[in-house]
Amino acid sequence: MKKAVLASLAAVVIGLCPLTLPPAAGAASPTEHVEGQILVKFRNDGARAGVLRQHGLSDGPSIGSTGARLIRVPAGKELRLVAALGNNPAVEYAEPDAVATVATADEYFPRQYALQNDGQSFTNTAGTVTVAGGKADADIDAVDAWTVTTGGGTKVAILDTGVATDNADITPKVAARANFSSSTNGEDFYGHGTHVAGIVAATADNTVGVAGVCPGCTILDGKVLNDAGSGSASSIARGIDWAVAQGAKVINMSLGMRVSSSTLEIAVNNAWKQGAVIVAAAGNTGTQSKIYPGAYTNVIAVAATDNRDAKASFSTYGAKWVDVAAPGVNIYSTFPNHAFALGDAYGRSPGFDIASGTSMASPIVAATAALAWSAHPGSTNASVRQKVESTADRIKPGTGSYWAHGRVNAGKAVR
Template identity: 35%
Template sequence: MRVITSVLAGLMLTAAVPATSAFAAEEAVGLVVGVRGEVDLPARAIETGTLPGALTVDVPRSRVAAVADELRADPAVAYVEPDHIAHAAAVVTPNDPYYAQQWGIAKTRVNTAWTASRGSAAITVAVVDTGVKRQPDLAANLLPGYDFVNSDTDPADDDGHGTMTAQVIAATPNNGAGVAGICWTCKILPVKVLGAGGSGSYSNIAAGIRYAADHGADIINLSLGGSSDSQVLRSAVAYAVSKNALVIAAAGNEGSAALHYPAAMPSVLAVGASTPGDARYPWSNYGASWADLAAPGCNPVLNTAGVLTNFCGTSSATPFASGVAALLVAAKPAATPATVRLALEKTAVKLAGNWLAAGSGRIDAAAALSTVRGQAIDVTGPAVTITRGAASGARVASTTPYGVRATDPSGVTRLELYVNGKVYQRVAGAAYTFAVPAWKFGKVVRVQAKAYDRLGNARFTPTRTWYR
């Protein structure tokens, strides 16, 4: 997702022209000039591109104000403004006060996935749990639900488990409060099937799964389970799958390979818990025959009293996976649950220990999202090289030409040459030859080139060092 910093974000320079001697030792600044007709450019301005109703020019930094005033005095000029630069953030960093403690976000590249998808209000994640409290950080994303424990329409949380689960999925990010949920605008459907002690009957859980499926849940989060298989649960899960819901369940916290239900059902995505070091938490259940995916098993949340708590367990890993799945569905609503599940499993980072299904691993949100979209998230700068110029260690006494060339799948917009750590010259385009007058710098001269692509990603060449 592009972060737009000006109305000119979509305007790209279209051509590069050789710099005159006026630019030989001074950084160029780009201006956009709105035109009503033919414009006579001031002597110190070099046209670099044309746009509908405008043109772009480069001007020496010391002459920007004077050239702008001269252009504005021309009746054929409608406006003059800087050619601002828009950047696509390689990662997104919300301002929530406890975001820095959410290690799982960066570990799984959720913050990279956010550059392409932050969710959608059209996506519903059902939290089939102890209910959900209407906290400030959740209120905007909370739908009406149902309480199967007390048989009423008030799925309030008298335990806290469901509220913490919902926060991992969809606590409102970037609001200066609490934590950042993974799916920024996804809706939470609260379905209470567990009581104040965190336990409940299989029949209530089955009823809750069916209710979620009937009320449009795209994803059904089950941070619960038991040691016994059950036909009533299997029937409910099959019903949800028939309604195109992806059912995701906790593998359990006994530190055992014993099957845990409903997670162990083949049609359910079973989630184990991984550490910051990509190991299995010792309390997480495991099993190459049935544990499908790992996700961060400890996530900071606010409890029902509003106090920061470290929410740990496969109950915490499961909503992490559900939040990422919701990002995928939001990015491509036509993606089927099977497609989303396959993307999560096949792009996961492989882990040691053989505790997960073969071919799976720890969730990688950015890779899974790229797979579902069929388009990679570009956070890589152009391939840029210096094609000619003095080699490192050379002695140079005169002006030295430096050829620079860059390539990038999304297109190269700008090249910069740095001399001794400062921008020496900036030009539009993907190839240029810069002239560096050795006599203008010290006895040690360090030269480095930098290229930008259309998404704002950038990359430097290695530094070349030469001497006078």
């Protein structure tokens, strides 16, 4: 018998604060190196050809009067080769060929405390909700992570209510779409999936909207929940199989059910065996009751914190099965630009607005895993999971009681 799946945005209105005005704030621009090339300067030009040959590389053109050479390398191996060449005594230095951009920022970035928390207060889009100032550095250090990578096209599957086709901050990031839900249309008329997808990969530094945690990531949109935000274990299992076939490195499921499903667990285990990192919301029950698929062994279960690094009041918890935490209260992200259920039910604005839930925390962890994949391309899913969990910031109370590890830190996960 099919079991109803509870979309874990149920606590979306919990934790909102009285109205105040937000301060002006700035934002740092992300940087990333050019794929497929590095810069190397040799102390001894006579040794250049031999050193490069040791690493399977060929000589390249000089860079003006700098003495450095532009060396072509396999995409994804830039940082590894920089480290190897830098240790050779014949090399003065080796470095990534960094990208420079104009000094722009996304319109709502100053309100994205999860990415960079300076203790700022802020309002929602309509100015009807104000979030009081938080604790500085109660964030995931996304801006630090972007100095290493912004994702490099890493594929992240969003198994949810669909991703809107009319929000320019996230729509272009979707590489493939499939509908496994009971709805006849693959469009997102609920709003949940679009918000989750934007948290992962909304376009950064384009002066509008928000920035995703992994703005260089690619989204695979698997609609497994219908237009009322519910679905079945079978639809989710089909979505998981599709995501793996599409090459997903990370699968995010901001959804949950109170009962376990053997079919769903097998799909999860098969995806893990085929190399995917799987992330799911721990749920919004405010108790220690297990929620699935988050409670399965091969899934990273995610609790929610607020802008002061405290456990969200609604968040499910329990260090025996909840693995990590991430910001999940008043998270800014994308919404459809057409009518959607969460807008009607909760007064959310089309385009961009805040929402709360472990549904919002889960994609932050999924995106952190994707950044770690990009920064460490030779990794396995097990090593990426270990990296995400072991580099999480241990916070008290929380670590060892509410969750096993800590609040994730993307800046550390990519190092």
